[in-house]
Amino acid sequence: MISFRNDYSEGACPEIIEALVESNMTQHVGYGEDECCFAAKKAIKEVLEYEDCDIHFLVGGTQANLTVISSILRPYEAVIAVDSGHINVHETGSIEATGHKVVIADGNDGKLSVEGIRKAVKKHEDEHMVKPAMIYISNATEIGTIYHKEELQALRDVCDELGLYLFMDGARLGAALTAEDNDVEFDDLCKYCDVFYIGGTKNGALFGEAVVIVNDDLKKNFRYMIKQRGGMLAKGWLLGTQFQVLFEQGLYLPSAKHANELAQKMQSEMKKLGVSFFIETTTNQIFPILDNQLIEKLQKDYAFQVWEEMDEHTTAMRFVTSWATKQEDVDAFLADFTKLVKG
Amino acid sequence: MISFRNDYSEGACPEIIEALVESNMTQHVGYGEDECCFAAKKAIKEVLEYEDCDIHFLVGGTQANLTVISSILRPYEAVIAVDSGHINVHETGSIEATGHKVVIADGNDGKLSVEGIRKAVKKHEDEHMVKPAMIYISNATEIGTIYHKEELQALRDVCDELGLYLFMDGARLGAALTAEDNDVEFDDLCKYCDVFYIGGTKNGALFGEAVVIVNDDLKKNFRYMIKQRGGMLAKGWLLGTQFQVLFEQGLYLPSAKHANELAQKMQSEMKKLGVSFFIETTTNQIFPILDNQLIEKLQKDYAFQVWEEMDEHTTAMRFVTSWATKQEDVDAFLADFTKLVKG
Amino acid sequence: MISFRNDYSEGACPEIIEALVESNMTQHVGYGEDECCFAAKKAIKEVLEYEDCDIHFLVGGTQANLTVISSILRPYEAVIAVDSGHINVHETGSIEATGHKVVIADGNDGKLSVEGIRKAVKKHEDEHMVKPAMIYISNATEIGTIYHKEELQALRDVCDELGLYLFMDGARLGAALTAEDNDVEFDDLCKYCDVFYIGGTKNGALFGEAVVIVNDDLKKNFRYMIKQRGGMLAKGWLLGTQFQVLFEQGLYLPSAKHANELAQKMQSEMKKLGVSFFIETTTNQIFPILDNQLIEKLQKDYAFQVWEEMDEHTTAMRFVTSWATKQEDVDAFLADFTKLVKG
Amino acid sequence: MISFRNDYSEGACPEIIEALVESNMTQHVGYGEDECCFAAKKAIKEVLEYEDCDIHFLVGGTQANLTVISSILRPYEAVIAVDSGHINVHETGSIEATGHKVVIADGNDGKLSVEGIRKAVKKHEDEHMVKPAMIYISNATEIGTIYHKEELQALRDVCDELGLYLFMDGARLGAALTAEDNDVEFDDLCKYCDVFYIGGTKNGALFGEAVVIVNDDLKKNFRYMIKQRGGMLAKGWLLGTQFQVLFEQGLYLPSAKHANELAQKMQSEMKKLGVSFFIETTTNQIFPILDNQLIEKLQKDYAFQVWEEMDEHTTAMRFVTSWATKQEDVDAFLADFTKLVKG
The missing domain is CATH 3.40.640.10 (Type I PLP-dependent aspartate aminotransferase-like (Major domain))
Known part of the structure; x- marks a missing residue:
């Protein structure tokens, strides 16, 4: 997970x-x-x-x-x-x-x-x-x-x-x-x-x-x-x-930048796949509106948070990255996400 | 110090x-x-x-x-x-x-x-x-x-x-x-x-x-x-x-016991040297009543706390030990203390 | 006043x-x-x-x-x-x-x-x-x-x-x-x-x-x-x-009823004169929306409270009656009000 | 009472x-x-x-x-x-x-x-x-x-x-x-x-x-x-x-003075009868120390407050006067008190 x-x-x-x-x-x-x-x-x-x-x-x-x-x-x-x-x-x-x-x-x-x-x-x-x-x-x-x-x-x-x-x-x-x-x-x-x-x-x-x-x-x-x-x-x-x-040691801003970049990568890739957003951000939190069935499938391997129910079928979710988030985890997520969406 | x-x-x-x-x-x-x-x-x-x-x-x-x-x-x-x-x-x-x-x-x-x-x-x-x-x-x-x-x-x-x-x-x-x-x-x-x-x-x-x-x-x-x-x-x-x-790992009581033993060692050695105490304890805090001139000398190498002025010439001090206190530091202190008291 | x-x-x-x-x-x-x-x-x-x-x-x-x-x-x-x-x-x-x-x-x-x-x-x-x-x-x-x-x-x-x-x-x-x-x-x-x-x-x-x-x-x-x-x-x-x-002495409800009746009298008479209301009530507070010029004229003889600005020209006002309000004061107000509205 | x-x-x-x-x-x-x-x-x-x-x-x-x-x-x-x-x-x-x-x-x-x-x-x-x-x-x-x-x-x-x-x-x-x-x-x-x-x-x-x-x-x-x-x-x-x-109307100080005078009258009369006091005051509260049996008898006709138990037999009580206290009530009390004390 x-x-x-x-x-x-x-x-x-x-x-x-x-x-x-x-x-x-x-x-x-x-x-x-x-x-x-x-x-x-x-x-x-x-x-x-x-x-x-x-x-x-x-x-x-x-x-x-x-x-x-x-x-x-x-x-x-x-x-x-x-x-x-x-x-x-x-x-x-x-x-x-x-x-x-x-x-x-x-x-x-x-x-x-x-x-x-x-x-x-x-x-x-x-x-x-x-x-x-x-x-x-x-x-x-x-x-x-x-x-x-x-x-x-x-x-x-x-x-x-x-x-x-x-x-x-x-x-x-x-x-x-x-x-x-x-x-x-x-x-x-x-x-x-x-x-x-x-x-x-x-x-x-x-x-x-x-x-x-x-x-x-x-x-x-x-x-x-x-x-x-x-x-x-x-x-x-x-x-x-x-x-x-x-x-x-000048770690404060680079740590934050790392987090932003990974979240923004996720946001832009999702957008390319046609996902719409509760709000579009430029920081380390992103809020895609996802189909509930997709969410269920993603939750088997990834943890993220419900933000707000949009309608019967879709929900805005929150994904957050940090200084500690690994590039490879983002890559793995995006690969799985793409597969499921294009599925 | x-x-x-x-x-x-x-x-x-x-x-x-x-x-x-x-x-x-x-x-x-x-x-x-x-x-x-x-x-x-x-x-x-x-x-x-x-x-x-x-x-x-x-x-x-x-x-x-x-x-x-x-x-x-x-x-x-x-x-x-x-x-x-x-x-x-x-x-x-x-x-x-x-x-x-x-x-x-x-x-x-x-x-x-x-x-x-x-x-x-x-x-x-x-x-x-x-x-x-x-x-x-x-x-x-x-x-x-x-x-x-x-x-x-x-x-x-x-x-x-x-x-x-x-x-x-x-x-x-x-x-x-x-x-x-x-x-x-x-x-x-x-x-x-x-x-x-x-x-x-x-x-x-x-x-x-x-x-x-x-x-x-x-x-x-x-x-x-x-x-x-x-x-x-x-x-x-x-x-x-x-x-x-x-x-x-069963560390809680042994850590405390270590602290108590060192403080009690200090208390008993001071007593042998004729020191009286604000209160005698059995734990990791001791409260010797010391001559103000002695205190001043001790403070060059050791840090400890004023507890209460007893009279013009003497003050009750507090010494505290912990799980981290080193036997050698207590020994050094007691050696110096003895030397100063015996003059 | x-x-x-x-x-x-x-x-x-x-x-x-x-x-x-x-x-x-x-x-x-x-x-x-x-x-x-x-x-x-x-x-x-x-x-x-x-x-x-x-x-x-x-x-x-x-x-x-x-x-x-x-x-x-x-x-x-x-x-x-x-x-x-x-x-x-x-x-x-x-x-x-x-x-x-x-x-x-x-x-x-x-x-x-x-x-x-x-x-x-x-x-x-x-x-x-x-x-x-x-x-x-x-x-x-x-x-x-x-x-x-x-x-x-x-x-x-x-x-x-x-x-x-x-x-x-x-x-x-x-x-x-x-x-x-x-x-x-x-x-x-x-x-x-x-x-x-x-x-x-x-x-x-x-x-x-x-x-x-x-x-x-x-x-x-x-x-x-x-x-x-x-x-x-x-x-x-x-x-x-x-x-x-x-x-x-059974004074509680009659006192309140008196107040309600006088306020309601004011509300119904104002309505007859074409006044609209912020909200229509059945109690001792009424909220007519009045023309600001009319308000100014009324304020020479009567005190009442601004409730909420509606637009540039009109304001919702609050009039309150109580157990102590006199029938004759309400009558006097309504007479003056009618006169001013009918111009 | x-x-x-x-x-x-x-x-x-x-x-x-x-x-x-x-x-x-x-x-x-x-x-x-x-x-x-x-x-x-x-x-x-x-x-x-x-x-x-x-x-x-x-x-x-x-x-x-x-x-x-x-x-x-x-x-x-x-x-x-x-x-x-x-x-x-x-x-x-x-x-x-x-x-x-x-x-x-x-x-x-x-x-x-x-x-x-x-x-x-x-x-x-x-x-x-x-x-x-x-x-x-x-x-x-x-x-x-x-x-x-x-x-x-x-x-x-x-x-x-x-x-x-x-x-x-x-x-x-x-x-x-x-x-x-x-x-x-x-x-x-x-x-x-x-x-x-x-x-x-x-x-x-x-x-x-x-x-x-x-x-x-x-x-x-x-x-x-x-x-x-x-x-x-x-x-x-x-x-x-x-x-x-x-x-x-200049009533504030005279009202208080009236209260003080009556309380002080009670205090001085009690003193003459040998009563001692928890504290002697110059205002409208007095604190006689009374025998518990005497207190019990007084309580039949007079209300006053327990202040503090002094010993097994006696209690300090508080008597308070005010602008409204009547001279005749103080007189009645002192007469009864004297009678009870003198037995």
Whole structure:
């Protein structure tokens, strides 16, 4: 069975494993105040070309989202997201559990739109309603689409105008930054975002998300928040080491590029075979709409995920690749797929 | 510099590292629903000699404490702990952040007493006060002491009588179960506790705590709680693999025993040299009261923690050993210590 | 200036004022454990023809909603409501502030539909999403529509099938029960609802909502919840006295009927004049779509609320009547209105 | 049966009742944005001799405490109080329910001490602990004692030094300001406090606490907090009217003085009869230690509260007077008491 179920099915890049093995018996200071974390932060700041930010390493995405958002909002403030936003659907109400409403706004292709934000803010006009105070976007989005520079600038502008913070969930930031049609680079991020994170879990690390706080107003006492929410890893250097390897050795973008290329190969080959798509992406997630009988046959050898029933006979499925996906597995899949379709 | 600062300064047992390396490129199902987790649960249940419990693997102790406690209590209910309890002092109000008061009760030597519990419950008599609904103990305690069978039975009895759940934080459970004066075994735990956890972070693992839910009433939908609180590790098999190694290979207790023996060696040698102790323990934490000048000299080569100022001239310090502490480092320390004391 | 802005612009029915004046210097037990509260509960139970329920008096609607909902849900559970539900829009995220998501479901005319509930539940399928555990409806709804017996039975059935609690916000229950097309009576409510409340604030009292808990599972320790959420009135007999008067003297339904009749008079007269409506109701709120110039002229002498812009030239407005609205004020308004429309 | 059980056993001053009756059918704007509220605020500001503060009227004390405190603190911040503080014991964990720890500090006679604050702050030194950010005091305290100018100034100074806000619960502020040994006046309060409230419930009103926010940093969006926590009264003018009467007609302090005098009369007469006290006060609460047999006899005709068991034979009781307590009832009690004691 070969899995295209998600981008967290394997462990970590060999370089990371090597570094962890090597430093295993070295004594470190706890709670992320060690040399590995410091080095990793330095390496990330260099890539961001931005010195004046705070970086914190957290274990996972939900943890990062809830810690960042609850750190920023006052009790009556809310965060704006699109309906399909990870915090809205797939985190078991973790934001609400910290006391805050997720306000849904309109968007396109999984992306929040300026008009959506304006409308959402306008509807919340007085103290009988929550007060939107930040926007949450993810790049790449839940459905594999990406934000372009122009879009990010427009979001930044409307945030400035309306007094909102801009928070970017970068669980799949690598996939976004290495997409064929992408025009955003690492050194743009601190211009657009008040806070964002660089996802490690889905791009080469065993686990770990690097939260980057750009806006000075949001920096204070963030370590208290991490600890309170249960996110302060005792052996924090495990996070530091992983990001150190990814960024000092320049592995982050190539790992993501590898994943994108294999997924895009699958998408283009399927298209050639006449498959239509729930949405066409340029990243490591693709969403072909397949005949249910075909799906059943494919499932004997390949694992992938149901995305949405389209009608009685067809279903949109999600295939995901990662830094660890093997070219030969993609080739084998495409050969089998072609055989079954042409069958 | 040799560190006796804590028991989470190094990585993991070589056997764990080996297993992680070996399975690094194997594809696993996410979120803890993989074969490694299943095997680890099986191995733990065998050691507990108790089949009918639910086991969940979480990354850290604060996360385990807040997830368990907030899963059990209704909004107006409170958890009883001793003043020095980890949840009361060292978790940045994580329990309160989930909405619940920690009610302080009397105890002895860091341990909760039956009288303390009775008094605390009695004081909370009506709806103008929180309602105590569970007790929190840690074994070993914050100050390295342990609960004996008789004490656990007495706590169980008073909990049954007063309608309280018994939750044991086992971040240092290994240290407790291998202490020289201990009479509690793994297969006793399910008799005494409604829920407890077996600490991996401080005893051989990179990270990880195995939460064991014994009481049927507390089992339902616990995975929702883990996800909501940000504790559901995407690559959950990393936790499973570690506990599988610890319990299938019988490493858990020996790792703890090693730590205890080295700390106890330090304690007994210091005693011979006339040192008095803040509290005498039988586990891997010791608390000598040292002259401040001596401390300063020791700190040139050794790291350890200030525990409490005793007077102008002396301070209680904490020295901690772990599964990873080397006999030769303890020997070196004791040689230097003896030299400095004898002057 | 005559106000049709809302149904809480005046004080209380003369009978209530009289009772409060009369008992002003009588000494009462505090916190709602007084004879007036007991008598009021007895009177309400008689009207409900249901003995086996618990009744609690709270000061206001938001307070009642948040106390009831947070009392019932476990941390990861959510409440289902329509988009226009009061708890979703107009309570400043009070439900989320207690940790729970409000899941939006489809409905018609401000009312939750069975299909909407099914769809919402189906979408929340595992522990990565919140778990819907109750539905919230209000009767009358935010836009003045009411639930009929058949609809309530259908909601009850789907709740039983899917394991959901049914909570009815009755801030405007009087308006619903006395609407011309209503077929629900007080003695039906305990059959359909697990918990509901009978609104006093908008129907004759100075303030006060009587929460009725029907389902035994939801009764335990509710007074703890009231106290914790800040809703336990020291002089609780003020609430008891008011509900005692309303129900012992049979004032509740007539007060609401009065309000309905005047609003309906306004609606039918406007219709005769060719006015169209945002929605046609049978209760004390009406929503005429008026020309903006007409609105401006009316506002010189009458206060009422903007509901929704329809287009450049017209706006849906809300007019509300209450137990206190005077026939002569309605007559005066209609005369002026007619004059202005006929020009 | 005559009750000395508490200071909220009766309704409101006749002047307040009169005003409520008079304005009963007047139409008001809702939610506290009416003329009565504006007038009341003006009257209070005059008495405070401080224009630049925000005033909000809430229904009750627990509501005021939880709304103020949760408005001010960031998630990891805590409030310091003495062990006997109302928020610590008698509000069912309402502060914790908003996510914040109440840190207990040492004090004397129910009053927080500067040393207690220093010690509490010193103990909370890093991100593994909550961060104390405000102090909570009540004046008069839970046990009827009061703060003098010198004490308030010392608290203010230590707050400024340590970066803490000072919040004064004034549920019994009247009793404090009219105590014989008091040297604090209304126009001092804004100098000492960042925020405080003036209690109406226990001093002449049916209900109501006037929250005064002095510190600019704490003013923003407070109405959002009130609404979210369920404290925004629809008919807000009921609160405005009551405070308007109390302050425009100068009833606040005289009402409290009346209560103090009667309680002090009881205390001094009891002392003459050889009674000892749990604590001697100068306000409207007194705490005689009485023989259990005597208590039993008194309870036939008088209601009062058990405070604390002293030994097998004696118990400290609490007697409370209010603006509504009648001289003749105190006289009757003292006559009976004397007879019983003298036997």
